[in-house]
Amino acid sequence: MALNINLFVLAQFYDTLLGEYIQAPGTRGLSLDKLSLRDFNYEMISYDEISQKKKLRFDEVDLLAAADYSCEDVYMTHKLYEKQVKNKTTQIWLLHDIEIPLLWVLKDMEITWVKIDRNKLKWIWLLLAQELENLQKSIFDEVWEEFNINSPKQVGVILFEKLALPKGKKTKTGYSVSAEVLWELSHQFPIAQKIVDFRHYSKLQSTYIDWLLEIADDNDIIHTSYNSAVTTTGRLSSTSPNLQNIPSSAWIAGEIRDWFVSRFEWWKIMASDYSQVEVRLLAIMSGDENLLEAFKQNKDIHHTTAEFLFPNQTLTSDHRKIAKAVNFWVIYGISAFGLSKMIDINMKDAKTYIDTFYNSYPKVKEFFDQQISFCEQNGYVQTLYGRRRYMPGINDKNAIIKNAARREAMNMPIQWTSADIIKLSMVQIHTYLKQEKLKSQLIMQVHDELVFDVYPGEEKVLWEKVTHLMENILKDTPIELKTDTVFWETWREAK
Numbered sequence: 439m440a441l442n443i444n445l446f447v448l449a450q451f452y453d454t455l456l457g458e459y460i461q462a463p464g465t466r467g468l469s470l471d472k473l474s475l476r477d478f479n480y481e482m483i484s485y486d487e488i489s490q491k492k493k494l495r496f497d498e499v500d501l502l503a504a505a506d507y508s509c510e511d512v513y514m515t516h517k518l519y520e521k522q523v524k525n526k527t528t529q530i531w532l533l534h535d536i537e538i539p540l541l542w543v544l545k546d547m548e549i550t551w552v553k554i555d556r557n558k559l560k561w562i563w564l565l566l567a568q569e570l571e572n573l574q575k576s577i578f579d580e581v582w583e584e585f586n587i588n589s590p591k592q593v594g595v596i597l598f599e600k601l602a603l604p605k606g607k608k609t610k611t612g613y614s615v616s617a618e619v620l621w622e623l624s625h626q627f628p629i630a631q632k633i634v635d636f637r638h639y640s641k642l643q644s645t646y647i648d649w650l651l652e653i654a655d656d657n658d659i660i661h662t663s664y665n666s667a668v669t670t671t672g673r674l675s676s677t678s679p680n681l682q683n684i685p686s687s688a689w690i691a692g693e694i695r696d697w698f699v700s701r702f703e704w705w706k707i708m709a710s711d712y713s714q715v716e717v718r719l720l721a722i723m724s725g726d727e728n729l730l731e732a733f734k735q736n737k738d739i740h741h742t743t744a745e746f747l748f749p750n751q752t753l754t755s756d757h758r759k760i761a762k763a764v765n766f767w768v769i770y771g772i773s774a775f776g777l778s779k780m781i782d783i784n785m786k787d788a789k790t791y792i793d794t795f796y797n798s799y800p801k802v803k804e805f806f807d808q809q810i811s812f813c814e815q816n817g818y819v820q821t822l823y824g825r826r827r828y829m830p831g832i833n834d835k836n837a838i839i840k841n842a843a844r845r846e847a848m849n850m851p852i853q854w855t856s857a858d859i860i861k862l863s864m865v866q867i868h869t870y871l872k873q874e875k876l877k878s879q880l881i882m883q884v885h886d887e888l889v890f891d892v893y894p895g896e897e898k899v900l901w902e903k904v905t906h907l908m909e910n911i912l913k914d915t916p917i918e919l920k921t922d923t924v925f926w927e928t929w930r931e932a933k
Contacts, residue, residue: 454518456537457527459667463827468667474514477521482514483507532825536861537666543868543880544664544674551661552881552891553701554654559647562697566643573636580629587636590615603627625782650679659701664883672825672857674883681884698882698889705894706925708878710904712886713920714739715859717765719852722915723822724805728798733917740765746798747791764791769852771806771845806848813847821855822912859919860886863908870903897925 458468474480486492488503496504522528578584581600585592594613597603603623615633623630654660665675675682684695700707717739721729732742744753744761751757763781772780774789781788796803810832813819818828827850831843860883867880867888877893878900888908892900901923908921 451538452519452528453538453541454515454522455667456533456541457522458518460530460533460537460825461525461527463670463672463825470511470514470518473518478514478517480514482510532823532858536823536858536865539865540666540861543864544666546868547880547882548661548663550879550881550891551659552698552889554650554658554660555697555699556651556654556658558697559651563643563647563651566639566647570636570639570643573632573639577629577632577636580632587633588640593633597623597630597633601627601629603630646679646684653678662882672821672854673885674857674861681882684884700891702877702891702893706892706897708890708892708897708900708904708923708925710888710890710908710921710923712856712860712908713922715856715886715919716769716852718917718919719822719855720769720802720805721917722912723851723855724799724801725916726799726801726805729802730916743795743798747794760791764795768792768795768802769849771848809847809851810844813843819847819850821851821858823855823858825854825858827854856886859911860888862911864888866907866911867904870907874899876900892925901925 455468455470458465458473462468471482471484474482483506485507488494488499488507489496499507527533574587577587581596583596583600585596587593591612593615597615598613617634617637620630620634620637624634650660660679662676662681663678665677668675698707717729718733720726721733728742729739732739738758740758740762741753742761743765744757747761747764748757760781760783764777767777767780772792774785774792777783777792778785778788809819813829813832817830817832818826820826827846829843829847831839832847834840834843864880864883870876871878871880876896876899878896879891880888881891882889888904890900890904905921905923909919912919
């Protein structure tokens with residue numbers, strides 16, 4: 439039944455951008471202008487040209503010029519479609535069973551989206567304003583001088599000339615005060631940590647709170663825009679606002695999620711989050727017995743890895759944190775140097791942890807080696823669903839380019855399979871909500887999490903069906919995927 443629905447959808451409309459994205463997901467710049475030049479050697483009329491570099495609104499543009507511009511868009515889109523039909527792009531399963539049906543889901547999410555509690559948001563703004571004032575006073579008191587904390591040049595002078603802090607590399611424009619430099623300094627010098635905090639809270643206030651208060655409509659509803667063909671990871675992205683970057687940490691940053699509330703009076707938000715999905719996929723795709731057995735016995739996989747990393751020791755929360763970092767970052771092909779920087783340990787320990795991980799889960803190393811070898815021979819790797827990612831740098835003579843491609847070849851099949859899984863879940867859940875005529879709505883997708891606005895009385899059936907659909911997307915695998923689902927009054931509390 440689902441296949442017939444999707445074929446009907448495909449017959450109604452088609453998306454040439456998604457067609458190009460399926461074929462070349464790592465390609466930067468899939469705009470119609472660039473594709474027209476690349477595929478047909480035809481330079482299209484630019485918007486800057488007809489709008490006098492955006493001095494004119496489109497309704498102010500000369501009618502004939504506007505007509506030429508618009509008709510050219512239609513004509514070139516059709517030529518691109520004809521090319522994709524000829525190349526059989528239109529027949530790719532990923533396109534007509536995931537990406538195009540997903541457009542309906544995203545359309546409804548963008549129209550519906552989420553309600554905010556404006557009063558809570560204003561309260562958080564006041565908290566941030568007070569904290570920024572306190573931080574600024576503390577910084578000025580410490581250096582006995584006032585300066586622009588948002589100016590990298592002035593911060594560099596204060597830290598590396600007046601205070602003579604170490605690691606002061608001078609560039610053409612002044613000292614580097616990047617996030618990495620300040621993070622390293624913050625371990626020893628409190629003022630560096632205060633500047634990091636000041637930057638962080640300033641960004642929260644301007645990027646999220648000020649802006650979100652401005653874009654919310656009269657009903658306190660915010661509408662995002664989802665992008666299906668932008669990321670090089672296969673995942674969705676969103677803009678205005680960018681949901682993927684909304685903080686989930688503690689204190690003020692975490693409070694921002696507290697203003698996502700239900701539009702239904704007296705009811706709740708439901709958050710359903712895939713649990714350790716990439717590590718579970720690593721177990722499934724590598725077939726490693728130790729990883730699979732840990733999940734079959736419902737063990738805490740980070741605790742299990744900690745037992746391998748720290749044998750004959752009484753495990754602490756710090757041991758588990760290190761094991762969690764190793765579990766996650768090994769999937770991304772991290773080096774000993776990278777891991778040492780990531781969790782602030784020496785390189786010798788980092789190398790020992792990575793080697794121990796591979797010794798403890800031997801088929802993982804075999805799996806990664808197979809992916810790299812396959813990519814070197816064929817030029818691409820692929821997901822469980824057949825989505826391909828081409829790696830032109832896999833056989834490059836430049837070691838930096840080659841090693842970067844090798845790391846991506848290790849990670850892509852897992853990360854992109856995870857992206858396909860959440861997309862399939864969204865399509866199936868959306869279809870279920872429509873078929874059963876439920877009033878609850880899917881309102882957000884963030885990383886491995888789906889967020890719902892739940893209508894009173896539908897919580898039980900929604901929880902049961904969403905859990906079932908999300909956990910059974912993959913068929914005939916040795917272990918199932920797992921989700922964590924929580925109801926509460928706000929998004930933050932449902933985490």
